[in-house]
Amino acid sequence: MRIIRLALAALFAVLAFSAMASTAAAAVHPLFLTESKKTLLFLGEGSNPVLRGLNAGAAATIECQKVLIHGFILHESSLVHLLPILFENKCVQRINGGAAEECSPLHITTKSILAELGLIKSGTKPVVILLAPGDGTTVFAKFKCGAVETTVEGTIVGEIPEKNALGENQYNVERTELEVIFATKPAGSDQQAITTIFLLGEEMTKQELKVAGFLGGKAAEEATANLKADGKVKIDV
DSSP: OHHHHHHHHHHHHHHHHGGGOOGGGGGTSOEEEETTSSOEEEEEEEEOOEEEEEETTEEEEEEOSEEEEEEEEOTTBSEEEEOOOEEESOOEEEETTOOOEEBSSSSEEOOOEEEEEEEEETTEEEEEEEEEETTSSSEEEEEEETTEEEEEEEOEEEEEOSBOTTSOBOSSSOEEEEEEEEOBSSTTSSSBSOOOEEETTEEEOOOOEEEESSSOEEEEEEEEEEEEEEEEEEEEO
């Protein structure tokens, strides 16, 4: 829990000083640079996101057909403000790939989220992004599938790869689209592929999701989303 609070404190500290950020800082910390030098709106969408964990020792999943993301990118900042993320189009839970038990309602909505760019290690690519609840708590979402309420809390780190799935460079070039990946390692496990981020001169480890309810203990998210901004943005790294 102390690690989670440190991550949240780091995010809010950056928020307080984001107006002072400069391009020169990109050598040690990646920044967003927007074409208009103004805040940009972005919309994102991904298919078949899966939350993986354990239920009484058995592999279990919470699966949705789509994830929708929208928020704001700030110029000369490493911050992203995300409005609530929507997992939709019939979310279900399963144990060992068995029968599906529907969530009610059929979509899951998170709280508003703060996201922060960093590096996987000091001076080392790839660029990664830390997500944490934006209201100062540790809880991402609460929802009910079947008779059980599930709570998801903690933090999660995803990757903005140097090249996207099409082989296009995503660093140091102006783009209107960015690919963000949340992966598990090994694939299909309850272990997030990346749990470390170098942020604000400090290496933060053990950035993980914790769940209670249908899934118990640690959990990991598998999702890939393409973010489309209403203007050009560059990741300066």
